Amino acid sequence: MRTVVKFGGSSVADVEKMRHIAENLKTRKDKGEDLVVVVSAMGKTTNQLLAIANEAVKNPSKREVDMMISTGEQISIALLSMILNEMGAKAVSLTGFQAGIRTEGVHTKTKIIDIDIEIIEEKLQEGNIVVVAGFQGYNEIGEITTLGRGGSDTTAVALAAKLNCSCEIYTDVDGIYGIDPRLYPKARHLDEIDFEEMKEMAFLGSKVMEPRSVDIAQHYGVEIYVASAHEDKRGTYIKEVDKALESRSITGLSVAENVMMVTLNNLPVESISEVFISLAREEINIDMISQTTMSDGRTSLSFTASAEDKSAMEAIMHKIISPIEGVTMSTVTDIVKISVVGSGMRTQSGVAAKLFKLFADHAIQFMQVTTSEISISYIMKKSYKEKAVFIIAEDFQL
Amino acid sequence: MRTVVKFGGSSVADVEKMRHIAENLKTRKDKGEDLVVVVSAMGKTTNQLLAIANEAVKNPSKREVDMMISTGEQISIALLSMILNEMGAKAVSLTGFQAGIRTEGVHTKTKIIDIDIEIIEEKLQEGNIVVVAGFQGYNEIGEITTLGRGGSDTTAVALAAKLNCSCEIYTDVDGIYGIDPRLYPKARHLDEIDFEEMKEMAFLGSKVMEPRSVDIAQHYGVEIYVASAHEDKRGTYIKEVDKALESRSITGLSVAENVMMVTLNNLPVESISEVFISLAREEINIDMISQTTMSDGRTSLSFTASAEDKSAMEAIMHKIISPIEGVTMSTVTDIVKISVVGSGMRTQSGVAAKLFKLFADHAIQFMQVTTSEISISYIMKKSYKEKAVFIIAEDFQL
Numbered sequence: 043m044r045t046v047v048k049f050g051g052s053s054v055a056d057v058e059k060m061r062h063i064a065e066n067l068k069t070r071k072d073k074g075e076d077l078v079v080v081v082s083a084m085g086k087t088t089n090q091l092l093a094i095a096n097e098a099v100k101n102p103s104k105r106e107v108d109m110m111i112s113t114g115e116q117i118s119i120a121l122l123s124m125i126l127n128e129m130g131a132k133a134v135s136l137t138g139f140q141a142g143i144r145t146e147g148v149h150t151k152t153k154i155i156d157i158d159i160e161i162i163e164e165k166l167q168e169g170n171i172v173v174v175a176g177f178q179g180y181n182e183i184g185e186i187t188t189l190g191r192g193g194s195d196t197t198a199v200a201l202a203a204k205l206n207c208s209c210e211i212y213t214d215v216d217g218i219y220g221i222d223p224r225l226y227p228k229a230r231h232l233d234e235i236d237f238e239e240m241k242e243m244a245f246l247g248s249k250v251m252e253p254r255s256v257d258i259a260q261h262y263g264v265e266i267y268v269a270s271a272h273e274d275k276r277g278t279y280i281k282e283v284d285k286a287l288e289s290r291s292i293t294g295l296s297v298a299e300n301v302m303m304v305t306l307n308n309l310p311v312e313s314i315s316e317v318f319i320s321l322a323r324e325e326i327n328i329d330m331i332s333q334t335t336m337s338d339g340r341t342s343l344s345f346t347a348s349a350e351d352k353s354a355m356e357a358i359m360h361k362i363i364s365p366i367e368g369v370t371m372s373t374v375t376d377i378v379k380i381s382v383v384g385s386g387m388r389t390q391s392g393v394a395a396k397l398f399k400l401f402a403d404h405a406i407q408f409m410q411v412t413t414s415e416i417s418i419s420y421i422m423k424k425s426y427k428e429k430a431v432f433i434i435a436e437d438f439q440l
Numbered sequence: 441m442r443t444v445v446k447f448g449g450s451s452v453a454d455v456e457k458m459r460h461i462a463e464n465l466k467t468r469k470d471k472g473e474d475l476v477v478v479v480s481a482m483g484k485t486t487n488q489l490l491a492i493a494n495e496a497v498k499n500p501s502k503r504e505v506d507m508m509i510s511t512g513e514q515i516s517i518a519l520l521s522m523i524l525n526e527m528g529a530k531a532v533s534l535t536g537f538q539a540g541i542r543t544e545g546v547h548t549k550t551k552i553i554d555i556d557i558e559i560i561e562e563k564l565q566e567g568n569i570v571v572v573a574g575f576q577g578y579n580e581i582g583e584i585t586t587l588g589r590g591g592s593d594t595t596a597v598a599l600a601a602k603l604n605c606s607c608e609i610y611t612d613v614d615g616i617y618g619i620d621p622r623l624y625p626k627a628r629h630l631d632e633i634d635f636e637e638m639k640e641m642a643f644l645g646s647k648v649m650e651p652r653s654v655d656i657a658q659h660y661g662v663e664i665y666v667a668s669a670h671e672d673k674r675g676t677y678i679k680e681v682d683k684a685l686e687s688r689s690i691t692g693l694s695v696a697e698n699v700m701m702v703t704l705n706n707l708p709v710e711s712i713s714e715v716f717i718s719l720a721r722e723e724i725n726i727d728m729i730s731q732t733t734m735s736d737g738r739t740s741l742s743f744t745a746s747a748e749d750k751s752a753m754e755a756i757m758h759k760i761i762s763p764i765e766g767v768t769m770s771t772v773t774d775i776v777k778i779s780v781v782g783s784g785m786r787t788q789s790g791v792a793a794k795l796f797k798l799f800a801d802h803a804i805q806f807m808q809v810t811t812s813e814i815s816i817s818y819i820m821k822k823s824y825k826e827k828a829v830f831i832i833a834e835d836f837q838l
Contacts, residue, residue: 057496091515098455098519099526106525109533110518113511117489120508121496127504128497135507139537140582161582184538184559 044076044166044207048176048198052214053271055085060122063212063271067171068131076166078205080176080198081122083114088177104149108178108188112138115175115194123173133171136161138178138186143197145179145187148325152187153254154179154196157204174201192252199255203262211251212271217278218243218250220294220440225431230440232293233276236283239293239385242417246296246381256280292384292393292438297431301329302349302375303409303421304359308340308368317343320358326351330379330412330421340368344410346421349375377409378427381419382434394418400437406430442474442564442605446574446596450612451669453483458520461610461669465569466529474564476603478574478596479520481512486575502547506576506586510536513573513592521571531569534559536576536584541595543577543585546723550585551652552577552594555602572599590650597653601660609649610669615676616641616648618692618838623829628838630691631674634681637691637783640815644694644779654678690782690791690836695829699727700747700773701807701819704757706738706766715741718756724749727777728810728819738766742808744819747773775807776825779817780832792816798835804828 047067054060071077082088091111095102102110119135126133142158165172176194181187189196195211202209218240219229235243237260245253250268259266259280269277306317314333321328329346336342347355352373363369382397397418401408406429410421422430434440445465452458469475480486489509493500517533524531540556563570574592579585587594593609600607616638617627633641635658643651648666657664657678667675704715712731719726727744734740745753750771761767780795795816799806804827808819820828832838 057492060496094455094515094519095522098458099522101526102522103525106518106522106533109521109535110515113514116511116514117492117508120504121492123507124493124497124500124504127501128499135504137507137584186535 043074044078044205045070046078046080046198046202046205046207046209048080048194048209048211049082049271050194050211050213051082051085051087053212054081054118054122057121057125059271060125064122064125064129064131067126068129071131071171077171078162078166078201079122079171079173080194080201081115081118081173082176082194083111084118084121087114087117105185108149108186112175112178112186112188115177119173119175126171126173131171132169133173134165135173135175136165137175138197139180139184141174141201143174143179143200145181145189147187149185150188151190151325152179152181154189154200157200159201159204162201162205192255195252195255196258199258199264199266202264203258208265208267209259210267210269212269213250214271215250215268216270216273216275217268218248218280218294220292221431221435222248222297225297225428226295226435226440229435231276232278234279234281234283235293236385237280238416239283239383240280242383242414243294243296243381246298246379246383246417246419248294248296251280292382292440294383295431295434295438295440296381296383297427298379298381299424300349301346301377301379301421302352302355302373303344303346303377304355305342305344305372305374306359306363307342307370307372309343309363310366310369311335311339311341313362313366314341314343316362317359320362321347321355324354324358326355326358330410330419332410346379346410376424377421378424379419379421380427380430380434381417382438383417385416396437397434400433401430404429404433441472442476442603443468444476444478444596444600444603444605444607446478446592446607446609447480447669448592448609448611449480449483449485451610452479452516452520455519455523457669458523462520462523462527462529465524466527469529469569476560476564476570476572476599477520478572478592478599479513479516480574480592481509482516482519485512485515503583506547506584510573510576510584510586513575517571517573524569524571529569530567531571532563533571533573534563535573536595537578537582539570539572539599541572541577541598543579543587545585547583548586549588549723550577550579552587552598555598557599557602560599560603590653593650593653594656597656597662597664600662601656606663606665607657608665608667610667611648612669613648614668614671614673615666616646616678616692618690619829619833620646620695623695623826624693624833624838626833629674630676632677632679632681633691634783635678636814637781638678640781640812641692641694641779644696644777644781644815644817646692646694649678690780690838692781693829693832693836693838694779694781695825696777696779697822698747699744699775699777699819700750700753700771701742701744701775702753702757703740703742703770703772704761705740705768705770707741707761708764708767709733709737709739711760711764712739712741714760715757718760719745719753722752722756724753724756728808728817730808744777744808774822775819776822777817777819778825778828778832779815780836781815783814794835795832798831799828802827802831
């Protein structure tokens with residue numbers, strides 16, 4: 043049996059925690075399991091490296107940012123391998139490049155296109171626990187690249203897909219809940235969740251998994267087990283769930299905090315495409331879009347995006363609108379996006395109606411709403427967050 | 441014109457120092473010079489990383505040590521390239537692997553066997569300042585390796601040899617002195633020094649340059665300029681010096697502090713080769729050897745080595761001598777090696793005689809002495825160091 047096992051930054055934050063992980067890995071290896079271990083950078087290392095870059099220069103070259111921050115995982119894999127070796131477990135570390143993780147796209151946000159798994163297979167056959175640097179790879183001209191947010195999960199799931207095995211992700215929390223327990227302490231722990239629902243929840247703000255890794259898992263049929271790195275408690279299986287089980291209309295609720303809403307007023311209709319093309323070129327993902335066209339051929343355009351992209355987004359918008367008279371821009375960041383997710387919504391009508399009534403009854407105003415096949419999302423002022431989470435959780439028994 | 445320029449750890453210890461370097465590089469680049477810049481890890485980074493490894497485990501795997509400490513230079517090259525980019529100088533960083541630096545030998549102590557310079561040539565032709573990680577390379581199976589002590593100088597000189605250009609090494613001191621000015625404040629600054637003399641001085645303890653890099657420079661005819669990274673003062677050229685200039689009998693004096701002397705008593709003569717073969721296998725360099733054979737076929741063997749190898753050396757010796765009855769081992773570390781170097785010694789006799797007389801006159805006892813074609817070295821107690829340096833410096837006007 044072989045398994046890809048992934049540990050996030052807080053699970054490898056110090057030598058003590060690494061030793062704890064190493065002991066478990068050794069026990070499993072001694073029982074005959076083939077293990078590929080994916081680790082993130084220790085604790086806050088990546089942010090510390092980014093801080094150094096940002097203090098040194100205003101706009102660090104992204105190629106060099108990748109060169110710099112990829113050292114974080116390189117230190118983790120070396121340290122974990124040393125500890126495993128010292129315990130008598132044969133282990134060998136591989137950087138993203140050495141592990142054959144081929145990527146493409148813009149530096150700091152690349153995507154895995156394929157993995158040449160020969161080296162990993164070879165190291166496994168030699169009896170090694172193979173410790174692979176998460177979050178990183180290389181591009182077609184041999185440069186070091188990173189995968190962006192949630193990259194280590196993506197590395198783990200992609201490796202499991204190529205190695206044709208399951209994937210375990212150990213993290214700070216003991217699995218997936220209907221709502222983040224920090225928001226709603228009575229939140230229900232899920233023993234299993236369907237790929238589609240997990241993806242939607244992740245996309246809409248649940249921080250346990252990134253949507254892209256769930257997407258790969260679904261596409262290649264990789265079963266993911268998410269569990270606590272610190273406690274021996276039952277986790278959550280993310281897999282293809284039998285549709286007969288879909289009796290619940292809502293599986294979960296996600297809150298995305300780091301959101302901004304941008305509004306452009308008096309924009310000529312013909313400039314709309316330029317806005318989205320420019321944002322796409324800089325790989326700024328936009329989310330909810332609403333648009334109202336006036337009688338004079340001008341339009342009011344709103345969209346939401348991650349607040350992290352604020353300065354980049356404003357620079358782009360400024361370039362576009364400054365030559366056009368009368369256009370104004372406003373950016374709001376004290377907002378949240380609250381989303382409810384459930385594959386049962388496909389077949390059960392009335393969820394949206396119930397939510398609109400709940401909000402009206404409790405005087406919660408929202409600024410924007412979008413729906414997908416299995417979710418509904420609302421943008422609202424941060425001040426409404428707690429009340430909205432509570433009334434939805436109670437009403438839908440999450 | 442092209443030049444390889446190298447900066448050591450203290451010259452790139454913080455962002456401010458890197459900015460200072462970057463400004464100079466940009467000025468030179470703007471004047472049309474092609475620059476390949478080799479940098480070490482920032483300040484004490486390498487030692488800090490080694491400390492992490494040594495705290496985590498007793499005997500860190502050397503493969504993983506290389507994986508870990510090579511991140512130090514990777515951070516430097518990324519940061520320096522970012523700063524250059526921000527100043528409007530096109531620059532690109534390359535790890536040892538990316539720069540094509542092929543090595544062989546034991547991890548943490550590998551040697552450069554060749555450099556595939558295509559990538560560097562390509563990046564230069566694209567108009568880049570090419571910033572290369574010193575001290576590191578890769579081996580025949582694609583593992584990351586490091587070059588050991590003085591490795592960044594070796595990287596710089598080897599690159600200059602392959603790129604067919606000269607090499608500038610910027611460091612804490614403003615060049616080469618006859619004696620370390622910290623030992624003898626009146627020490628004479630040398631405007632130039634011959635490869636052979638520099639090599640001998642470096643080998644015998646002068647810390648400014650490592651002998652291996654001078655050796656490569658001499659072999660490929662690479663002229664090295666050693667100067668201060670902090671002050672605009674005249675440095676020292678290391679090159680082939682016209683033999684007619686060799687009027688001085690002694691060019692310099694070196695003191696090696698970190699020395700141990702190992703003595704094995706009652707060793708069977710047939711075990712001597714085993715001692716040296718075992719040390720060579722572990723790549724422990726030994727230096728001065730003396731041996732006295734007794735009438736019973738047993739021998740007293742002494743040799744000196746770097747005190748850093750003490751625990752490794754003692755472990756090896758213990759294995760060899762423990763099965764043999766009567767053999768004892770002692771290790772002394774409160775000693776120094778004082779060496780005088782000068783290519784004039786080849787042709788001028790009497791230097792050795794003068795030194796022996798000086799030591800006798802001043803009641804300085806030495807424990808061992810060796811001579812080479814252009815140097816004489818004495819092992820003595822640390823307590824004699826200052827007096828010995830002073831009397832030699834005064835007598836030979838260094």
